[in-house]
Amino acid sequence: MHYQTASWESYMGPRSRGNVVVDDPLQRIERLASDNAVVIFSISTCCMCHAIKRLFCGMGVNPTVHELDQDPRGKELERALIMLLGSTSVVPVVFIGGKLVGTMDRVMASHINGTLVPLLKEAGALWL
Template identity: 40%
Template structure:
């Protein structure tokens, strides 16, 4: 269901930002995660339960994980994981994403992205 993306070694801050923005713009759902994080597992399970494909970047498995995490902090105002993006927009962490789902707002965001990609 989730696919992992490799990352390259030793990026400049601009290159890290560009790589993150490229990943976000090329995928409907992106979760920046760590393999040992229970909240990250919760976010991934949420999308799996909705049968929605997502792309995961495991920061603890990536050579540039801490640099990506620093860049994500600049982009989103937070350093914690998961950092969840849907349709190019930061939606929050696991509890924020769960709340959106419970309010019925998460799936429409995913569908918007899927429709945009097909056209």
């Protein structure tokens, strides 16, 4: 697993040019999600987050994990994920190939019905 540490940019508040916010949380999520084949937004003390990380590692996938509770702007990202998902139960949130897969229930349903492995292969996260 690759744990993404907060970059210098994430310590800065949202930048603005005039009245336009340059790096809003949804844009940041989109950018982070597209940086790697598998990206998990997580909270370090969440047991469901731990389970999803173990699932991917057990499959031979090396996900990039963004721990929201260790990011100075993690609360902003968490609120943006709530808006994106339309749910109050947010973590873990998984992106594969830059596309939103969803939370634990969606990932597990994909795993059970056999569509998860093809997604991982298509994203280049799994070779076999």
